[in-house]
Amino acid sequence: MQRITIDPITRLEGHGKIEIFLNEEGDVANTYFQIPELRGFERFCVGRPVEEMPLLTNRICGVCPEAHHMAAAKAADAVYHVDPPPTAKKLRELLYSAFYVTDHTTHFYALGGPDFVMGPDAPVAERNILGVIHKVGLEIGGKVIQCRKYGHTVVEMIGGRKVHPCTSIPGGLTKGITEEQRLEIEKMGRWAIEFAQFSLKVFGDIVLGNKAYVDLILGDIYTHRTYSMGLVDADNRVNFYDGKVSVVDPEGKRMGTYAPNEYTDWIAEHVEPWTYLKFPYLKKIGWKGFVDGKDSGVYMATPLSRLNASDGMATPLAQAEYEKFYSTLGGKPVHQRLATHWARLIELLYAAERWVELATDPEITSPNFHTVPTEKPTEGVGIVEAPRGTLTHHYTTDERGVLTKVNLIVGTTNNYAPISMSIKKAAESFIRKGVVVSEGALNRVEMAFRAYDPCFGCATHSLPGQMPLQITIRDAEGKEVEVLRQYC
Amino acid sequence: MSAKPKFAMYWAASCGGCEIAVLNIHEKILDVDANFDVVFWPVAMDAKYKDVAAMPDDSITLTLFNGGIRNDENEEIAHLLRRKSKILVAFGSCACEGCIPGLANFSPVDEIIDTAFHTVTTDKGSEVRLQTRYPAREGEIRLPTLYPTLRTLDQVAKVDYYMPGCPPESHQIAAVIDLVIAALNGKATLPPAGSVIGVGGSTVCDDCPRARNVKTIKAFKRIQDVRLDPTLCLLEQGIPCNGPATRQGCGALCPKAGAQCIGCYGPAEGVLDYGARLISSFASVIDSNTPDEIERILDGIPDPAGQFYRFSLPGSLLRAGKSARAK
Amino acid sequence: MSETFEPVIIGFTCNWCSYRAADLAGTARVKYPPNVRLIRLMCSGRLDPTFVLKALASGADGVLITGCHPGECHYIEQNYKAMRRFLLLRRTLTQMGIEPGRVKLVWASAAEGVRLAQEIANLVEEVRALGPLNWGKDETSSFILPPLPFELEAA
Numbered sequence: 028m029q030r031i032t033i034d035p036i037t038r039l040e041g042h043g044k045i046e047i048f049l050n051e052e053g054d055v056a057n058t059y060f061q062i063p064e065l066r067g068f069e070r071f072c073v074g075r076p077v078e079e080m081p082l083l084t085n086r087i088c089g090v091c092p093e094a095h096h097m098a099a100a101k102a103a104d105a106v107y108h109v110d111p112p113p114t115a116k117k118l119r120e121l122l123y124s125a126f127y128v129t130d131h132t133t134h135f136y137a138l139g140g141p142d143f144v145m146g147p148d149a150p151v152a153e154r155n156i157l158g159v160i161h162k163v164g165l166e167i168g169g170k171v172i173q174c175r176k177y178g179h180t181v182v183e184m185i186g187g188r189k190v191h192p193c194t195s196i197p198g199g200l201t202k203g204i205t206e207e208q209r210l211e212i213e214k215m216g217r218w219a220i221e222f223a224q225f226s227l228k229v230f231g232d233i234v235l236g237n238k239a240y241v242d243l244i245l246g247d248i249y250t251h252r253t254y255s256m257g258l259v260d261a262d263n264r265v266n267f268y269d270g271k272v273s274v275v276d277p278e279g280k281r282m283g284t285y286a287p288n289e290y291t292d293w294i295a296e297h298v299e300p301w302t303y304l305k306f307p308y309l310k311k312i313g314w315k316g317f318v319d320g321k322d323s324g325v326y327m328a329t330p331l332s333r334l335n336a337s338d339g340m341a342t343p344l345a346q347a348e349y350e351k352f353y354s355t356l357g358g359k360p361v362h363q364r365l366a367t368h369w370a371r372l373i374e375l376l377y378a379a380e381r382w383v384e385l386a387t388d389p390e391i392t393s394p395n396f397h398t399v400p401t402e403k404p405t406e407g408v409g410i411v412e413a414p415r416g417t418l419t420h421h422y423t424t425d426e427r428g429v430l431t432k433v434n435l436i437v438g439t440t441n442n443y444a445p446i447s448m449s450i451k452k453a454a455e456s457f458i459r460k461g462v463v464v465s466e467g468a469l470n471r472v473e474m475a476f477r478a479y480d481p482c483f484g485c486a487t488h489s490l491p492g493q494m495p496l497q498i499t500i501r502d503a504e505g506k507e508v509e510v511l512r513q514y515c
Numbered sequence: 516m517s518a519k520p521k522f523a524m525y526w527a528a529s530c531g532g533c534e535i536a537v538l539n540i541h542e543k544i545l546d547v548d549a550n551f552d553v554v555f556w557p558v559a560m561d562a563k564y565k566d567v568a569a570m571p572d573d574s575i576t577l578t579l580f581n582g583g584i585r586n587d588e589n590e591e592i593a594h595l596l597r598r599k600s601k602i603l604v605a606f607g608s609c610a611c612e613g614c615i616p617g618l619a620n621f622s623p624v625d626e627i628i629d630t631a632f633h634t635v636t637t638d639k640g641s642e643v644r645l646q647t648r649y650p651a652r653e654g655e656i657r658l659p660t661l662y663p664t665l666r667t668l669d670q671v672a673k674v675d676y677y678m679p680g681c682p683p684e685s686h687q688i689a690a691v692i693d694l695v696i697a698a699l700n701g702k703a704t705l706p707p708a709g710s711v712i713g714v715g716g717s718t719v720c721d722d723c724p725r726a727r728n729v730k731t732i733k734a735f736k737r738i739q740d741v742r743l744d745p746t747l748c749l750l751e752q753g754i755p756c757n758g759p760a761t762r763q764g765c766g767a768l769c770p771k772a773g774a775q776c777i778g779c780y781g782p783a784e785g786v787l788d789y790g791a792r793l794i795s796s797f798a799s800v801i802d803s804n805t806p807d808e809i810e811r812i813l814d815g816i817p818d819p820a821g822q823f824y825r826f827s828l829p830g831s832l833l834r835a836g837k838s839a840r841a842k
Numbered sequence: 843m844s845e846t847f848e849p850v851i852i853g854f855t856c857n858w859c860s861y862r863a864a865d866l867a868g869t870a871r872v873k874y875p876p877n878v879r880l881i882r883l884m885c886s887g888r889l890d891p892t893f894v895l896k897a898l899a900s901g902a903d904g905v906l907i908t909g910c911h912p913g914e915c916h917y918i919e920q921n922y923k924a925m926r927r928f929l930l931l932r933r934t935l936t937q938m939g940i941e942p943g944r945v946k947l948v949w950a951s952a953a954e955g956v957r958l959a960q961e962i963a964n965l966v967e968e969v970r971a972l973g974p975l976n977w978g979k980d981e982t983s984s985f986i987l988p989p990l991p992f993e994l995e996a997a
């Protein structure tokens with residue numbers, strides 16, 4: 028049996044590795060997407076004071092520490108049964124919105140976007156941010172850098188540090204912001220809205236204006252009819268910081284919404300012996316293997332699923348884009364994974380609008396940013412929507428607020444099963460009789476999981492935006508017969 | 516082939532924040548590009564282990580290595596990069612002293628895996644056991660083996676320089692890169708091997724604007740339980756701030772933001788064991804001479820070992836808790 | 843416990859009281875077990891917790907810290923500082939899995955040679971019962987820890 032090993036050196040709780048087995052005929056027999064590492068946060072956080080969780084769990088991921096910081100802070104609030112003052116919640120959400128803008132921007136311009144802007148069959152040397160710069164214009168590179176800077180500036184102003192923020196504590200924050208800072212934040216936010224609109228225009232001109240791309244998006248290879256998940260506010264509109272988790276079935280019918288403390292009724296995790304990562308699925312449906320459809324508990328938690336799981340966006344400009352999205356793609360829900368890139372840009376616009384909304388909120392500079400908890404700490408769940416999926420932190424403590432139990436369901440993990448399925452499907456489509464059909468085909472395999480912006484998929488916001496990927500085709504003895512390389 | 520010196524950066528068991536910190540030097544990254552040939556940097560480019568293996572020994576001028584050594588693969592790459600690099604920098608707290616993931620050294624590795632696979636949401640009953648060599652229907656697939664404890668880079672390979680911080684602050688990174696470039700051009704000399712670079716010589720307290728009145732305390736407090744004075748030293752307000760033992764370098768970011776220093780820059784110059792230094796610092800602010808009262812005050816620090824070794828357990832004198840060491 | 847296990851104890855003694863007490867025990871031919879290696883400090887307040895960790899990490903099975911009785915320290919209050927450090931250190935060590943019985947703080951004046959000898963004997967027996975600490979080596983790991991970069995030196 029032939030074997031293909033894709034060994035991108037990437038990270039989640041560690042790195043990622045794909046094994047593709049070919050059968051006697053040389054067609055894909057099976058694929059295994061392995062996560063080869065475990066750092067053990069669920070064990071070693073036990074015994075630590077719960078207020079340290081926003082600091083400790085930051086270090087799960089340096090790409091989205093803000094998400095862990097928020098989920099941990101909310102779980103710690105819940106442990107203490109304390110409701111932070113409105114200013115604290117708004118400041119946290121403001122930080123988080125700025126983070127979303129940065130994160131989504133980087134993904135679109137450096138990681139996922141080049142596939143579209145340049146086209147999947149463009150020469151590898153052009154399928155990166157430099158290619159994008161050539162095509163869209165020189166100033167775009169500067170704008171992306173500007174956007175990253177602005178995002179980090181807001182994160183540092185509110186969170187104290189650029190990477191691994193430190194200011195969220197049970198009951199609120201350790202600091203507020205001044206009017207001077209608020210003004211600066213507002214200014215940057217207004218810039219971000221314009222930038223988001225510009226990005227949507229780029230997408231519209233280049234992608235939607237090109238029939239071949241639209242066909243690619245709507246094509247079957249990138250389609251999985253799974254359940255969709257996403258955090259929504261009281262009006263079922265997309266929210267990143269707070270609310271209930273909405274789940275819709277493959278037909279788009281809402282299966283229900285759950286509050287953070289109900290998550291164990293909804294989510295369970297399947298274990299396979301060949302990987303350090305578990306596969307979450309909808310408990311009410313059950314684990315039926317790596318298959319899609321209404322009877323399989325596999326779900327996705329991505330920008331696309333968040334749009335599917337909601338009734339709209341809470342800000343006007345983003346709402347208009349939301350409507351255009353579904354009318355262009357033929358109604359709700361959308362299952363074509365490549366549409367995730369478009370959905371991400373709509374979220375980018377929402378995050379920027381929210382950024383300004385919060386920055387102009389009269390309460391935002393109030394010195395009332397912390398409520399001292401008065402109740403006995405017990406147990407709590409915190410959920411935020413991380414860019415890469417619903418993030419759940421669940422803590423139990425003793426009466427001193429020292430952790431006795433920790434459960435974490437991390438953003439990308441939600442999508443472990445659908446990503447595995449996407450990889451398999453893409454591999455099946457492009458590998459025939461032991462031969463990878465073309466170099467562009469290789470990129471299409473990769474595009475399958477790049478759409479999810481998986482954290483282990485090099486979502487590290489690298490400057491040239493290159494995703495290391497190598498497929499080695501081996502014969503039955505394991506000898507290399509062909510090496511294909513991907514420089515996206 | 517260009518004649519530029521070669522640059523590499525690698526992540527072992529890391530969170531990726533160190534890479535982000537490097538990318539956050541913004542325009543400076545162009546200096547890296549202008550002055551170095553980037554030959555291996557998994558986050559940014561495609562070159563494989565075997566490409567590195569094929570390079571002549573000592574051919575990479577500068578390698579920034581972040582992440583701790585958690586499994587056999589991490590160690591293998593550490594050895595490989597050591598052989599290929601002239602200057603190997605332990606970059607970030609993980610590589611220098613183990614960092615937060617090093618807290619795993621309080622528990623046996625089996626327990627760590629067991630815990631992860633027995634959470635409330637994990638399927639029960641199936642009792643699937645993780646196998647590092649799994650006989651899949653189609654052939655064997657493998658996983659790296661986790662080591663009993665997490666180790667620092669210098670516990671598996673000789674390290675030339677240490678650059679602490681979780682992650683190191685970008686302006687410090689930029690300064691170090693400037694220095695290396697200047698040194699390569701003969702305009703500066705590198706510090707002696709074994710030095711800690713990109714830091715200050717003193718402690719976080721030295722950069723902290725909060726006023727210290729050499730006050731002693733009758734109680735340790737938890738940060739969520741109090742309204743803090745924004746101008747006074749946190750430790751003197753009873754908040755267990757790690758500033759006194761922590762290496763200067765960040766500019767006291769956390770205390771400036773109202774939060775205690777949690778120690779991410781590791782031990783200050785000349786401190787052999789970070790925890791021991793903090794024990795001394797905390798002991799000296801306690802205002803009591805009677806054992807019972809002292810014990811009562813100490814109850815205010817619910818997790819001393821975690822407090823003192825939050826970032827530095829693998830790099831400490833004891834390196835791990837007893838249960839992680841012995842079966 | 844194996845019959846042949848002889849605990850190694852490192853004792854940090856204050857120059858002004860307990861070191862003299864130990865001396866006195868010696869001249870008075872009061873026997874105390876030979877398991878202890880005494881290291882003289884000027885005052886218990888000079889005891890850096892690092893010394894204790896170094897001792898344990900380098901293979902000691904137990905540590906004894908001694909000082910002048912409360913109120914009798916030649917440097918006024920330094921032995922209280924030692925006590926606070928010791929209590930905090932002991933909590934930390936317990937969390938690391940090191941039994942509290944292995945590290946002891948004893949007050950002894952220069953005249954209390956007999957009592958000190960008895961305390962030492964007690965500690966030795968207690969540590970003997972606990973068994974070897976074995977921190978110096980790391981047999982169960984798949985790797986050998988490199989030697990510690992520092993030797994335990996007398997202060």
Ligand code: SF4
Pocket residue numbers: 086089528529530531532533534581582606607608609610614615680681682683
């Ligand atoms: S030192 Fe900190 S930022 Fe760097 S890899 Fe480790 S946890 Fe991440």
Ligand code: SF4
Pocket residue numbers: 719720721723724725727747748749750751756757758759767770775776
């Ligand atoms: S102990 Fe903390 S708050 Fe006090 S001076 Fe030092 S760093 Fe600042």
Ligand code: SF4
Pocket residue numbers: 188681719761762765766767768769770775776777778779780781
């Ligand atoms: S104050 Fe302490 S924890 Fe915060 S960045 Fe500086 S060294 Fe790290």
Ligand code: FES
Pocket residue numbers: 856857858859860884885886887908909910914915916917920921
């Ligand atoms: S002089 Fe003996 S303890 Fe201070």
